[in-house]
Amino acid sequence: MFAYVVRRIFVGVIMLFVMSLVTYLLFFAAPSDPARYTCGKNCSPELIEQNRKALGYDKPVLVQYGEFVKGVFVGREFPDDPELKKSAPETIASCPAPCLGYSPLQSATVTSLIAEAAPISISLAFMAFLMWMVFGISGGIIAALYKGRFADRALVGSALVVYSFPTFFIGLSLYIFVAIKWQLTPIPVYTPISEGGVGAWLSGLFLPSLTLALIYIAGYIRLTRAFVLESMGEDYIRTARAKGLPQRQIMGKHTMRAALTPIATVAGLDLGALLAGAIITETVFNYNGLGKLAVQAATTYDLPTTVGIVLVAAAFIITANIIVDVLYAVIDPRVKYS
Amino acid sequence: MSRWASADPASSGALLSVRDLKVTFPTEDGLVKAVDGLTFDLRAGETIGIVGESGSGKSVTSQAIMGLHRGTRAMVEGQIVFDGRDLIKIVDEDLRRMRGRDIAMIFQDPLSALHPYYTVGNQIVEAYRVHNDVTKAAARTHVIEMLDRVGIPNPQKRVDQYPHEFSGGMRQRAMIAMALVNSPRLIIADEPTTALDVTVQAQILNLLVDLQKEFGSAIIIITHDLGVVAELADSIMVMFAGKAVEGGEAEEIFYEAMHPYTWGLLQSMPRIDSEKKERLVPIAGNPPSLINPPPGCAFHPRCAFRDDARLGCSSVIPEFDISTEHPARCLIPEGERRAISQAKTKTRTA
Missing domain, CATH: 1.10.3720.10 (MetI-like)
Structure with missing residues (x-):
């Protein structure tokens, strides 16, 4: 019985990983530009590029997914830029573990929203x-x-x-x-x-x-x-x-x-x-x-x-x-x- | 007064007297006469076998005796006198007190007849305690004794197991223990061996014979298998289309059968001692409609011996004379049937 519960939980965790990968790919690998939706009506091309970099959308999708998973366990920062952290720490949004992402539209971490x-x-x-x-x-x-x-x-x-x-x-x-x-x-x-x-x-x-x-x-x-x-x-x-x-x-x-x-x-x-x-x-x-x-x-x-x-x-x-x-x-x- | 006594049931001295029992089910297509005028007596400690094909009304009869049709749309008429009380007229609460205590039942499929979520012990203890004011511990001791008595090995352990942990034969033994736990005076066994392996069937039947001797209960054994009643029954009643077609002592039914349907049943029964490689002869045709039974003798469409021109098999309803010891519901003159019967018995036992 105990072994069964452990096995079920293990399988459940694997299912969650698969779910997250599929969901991630579904939204970010779609033929649209996720960075375009990071700001409202007053989106300028510069702002889009800035957000793209800050949120890591410029990296390959699988790398992004890897960072997402890493964020869930150890937390992450947006943008993940050591230099910027020294020069202007107030522009950095910190997202402690379990970090499910950062919503630029709501200026809040997804974890806090949930x-x-x-x-x-x-x-x-x-x-x-x-x-x-x-x-x-x-x-x-x-x-x-x-x-x-x-x-x-x-x-x-x-x-x-x-x-x-x-x-x-x-x-x-x-x-x-x-x-x-x-x-x-x-x-x-x-x-x-x-x-x-x-x-x-x-x-x-x-x-x-x-x-x-x-x-x-x-x-x-x-x-x-x-x-x-x-x-x-x-x-x-x-x-x-x-x-x-x-x-x-x-x-x-x-x-x-x-x-x-x-x-x-x-x-x-x-x-x-x-x-x-x-x-x-x-x-x-x-x-x-x-x-x-x-x-x-x-x-x-x-x-x-x-x-x-x-x-x-x-x-x-x-x-x-x-x-x-x-x-x-x-x-x-x-x-x-x- | 014959075995099928027709006199006043109160003075017949029988444990159970069934008189003109009719069980009818209203359906959209009409009234189904599942049992249509059944009469028999059963004396204390004796065994009667009720034999017939599916739909002949034998199980309905047993459930009518237990009053299991109460609260359904079935209509039960006639008299079922048990120990001087008419079970059809008795109030629900009195009947409930008699169920399980005076009359117990063994069902066909012990897996579905036992509750899957409760242990075997729990279910038997419950059957005992509902009629006896004893503690759980005392009831449990008694139940373990009963399980031991019906041949369940290691009853101390088995009592706490669930039905699915029992084999088919062990389950039926547990059912028998449940039926016998209150030492009932009448046990109704409804196809008790049909769902079991052939080797287990014999064990269960032997167990029933032994326990009957020990507890002195009367038994009604319901089956479609003449082989089952051969061992067990003192008398046999053959049913067809809700009616008794032949009744007699077990010996008489096997060696002096007087009804074409009984001959058919005997011929369709495999015999282990048969030396010839003979084929089993099935009874042709299907059970008749119980809503619109065939006119005349209900068996005539399937009867190989019918003679409409001479006997009027399709128009005259044959009588079942319960004042005789060996009645048979047939229009063929008795002498002719006796001759046919002797010839058939000869070939069968040769």
Whole structure:
């Protein structure tokens, strides 16, 4: 088991390297000039050349990639010029490890941009995760227990309706009605725990995470319902009934154990994917999370930031995959890793 | 009063009296009459074999006795009197208390019948504790004894293993231990050896015979394999299209079979002592529709001995006279059938 985890982490790291190389090549080896996008409208040819040199875009792509990787582990400086460092140290941007690059458009290191945005996205993702797991799974169980009856039809029907709405519609509707018109909640603004305490943090997160969770709740109701019904039809449930177990024990112990195990897998992967930012929800509620940062970076041709976010997203997903696989060995006795 | 007793089930002295059992499933195409008027008695400690092809209603019968159709759309009619109580009318909670304690069941495929996420010990302990107010430790000791009794080596270790760590035969032994853990008076074994290797099949059957002697349980063994019931059963009932077509003592069924379908089953059974290199003779045709069964004798479209002109096989429904010891549902006069049967038995055993 331990050997398996070590091997999975090792493979995960290799995957990250491959991911980073591919992403790097994709953005910097494209038939466009990355230096052209380092300054806004008032780009002069001199400024472009200066930035090209400062960011190392004048070197061969693989050398650039090598410097990027080196920067991740030991940090780097832009421009990496010892003479300039002596004559004018204030013009040098320092990027300590783990350095994911420097964004001249935002005049900030990519690492600091991500570090600022990540807590928002992570808070949002975990809050939504909590909501959709609680409501999605309990809804699915209720629907399965009352299969074909009113509760089932109502749950599955409303899940279908919610599922069909685009996130921006749900988000905007909640924003306009719940927060503005009816004033049931304050206007959602992200407040870190360090600034406003847990209460302000939670109330700021409520509407956006609900928006995010609703789509997942709808999906998880259907998923849980299907897994529970499948499990209820299994031979070992018939055995449990033949043993004379009470219905509660049959459902609570035998059916649920078999039905919820596959849900753990799906949930882990969904959460991993969501940690890297919920683009639409963050945009609707003007939350400066990773999703919004990614959109901003992509629309302004902010190549270093884009590469950085793609890598962080990949790291989240790879990590979630490893955790889910290891977790599976814990919850399913048939799965043994060696 | 015959073995298939028709008198009042309460005074029949039988452990289990099934009277005119009907199990019907509503489907989009119509009503499926899976079991259509089944009657038999089973005395304490005796074994009855219910034999028939797929779709003949034998498994549905066993599940109806356990009340496993409750809560589904299936309709169960008739009487299933166990120990003086009608299991069809009894309330759910009373039936639940009887399941596993008085009537236990052994299923066909022990891998799917055991829960993959719980240890074998956990599942048997659960079956014991639901009917007995004992501590976990006491139950565990009892379960280890049971595992030892059904021939599972090293039960102290095996009790904590999962079903997937057992071989097929060991799994079925564990299922048997689970069924016997409360010393039930009736065991229903639904194709207990079908999913097992041939060599293991014999071991499991021998085990059942031994345990029956020890525990004194009555057994209903359901199978499509006449060879299985030959060893085990006191009496045999042959089912076809939801109805009993022949019933009798095991010996009678093997050597004096009185129904063309039973002759077919016997001929399609391989015999290890056969000296001639004879081919097995399958019964031609497919099981009939249970929604619109053939008119007259349900077996007549597949029967090699039908004689419509003389006997009206496709219009007259043959009777099953349960007041006799060896009833058979056939229109052919008994004397003729006896002659055919003797000839067939002669060639088969020659």
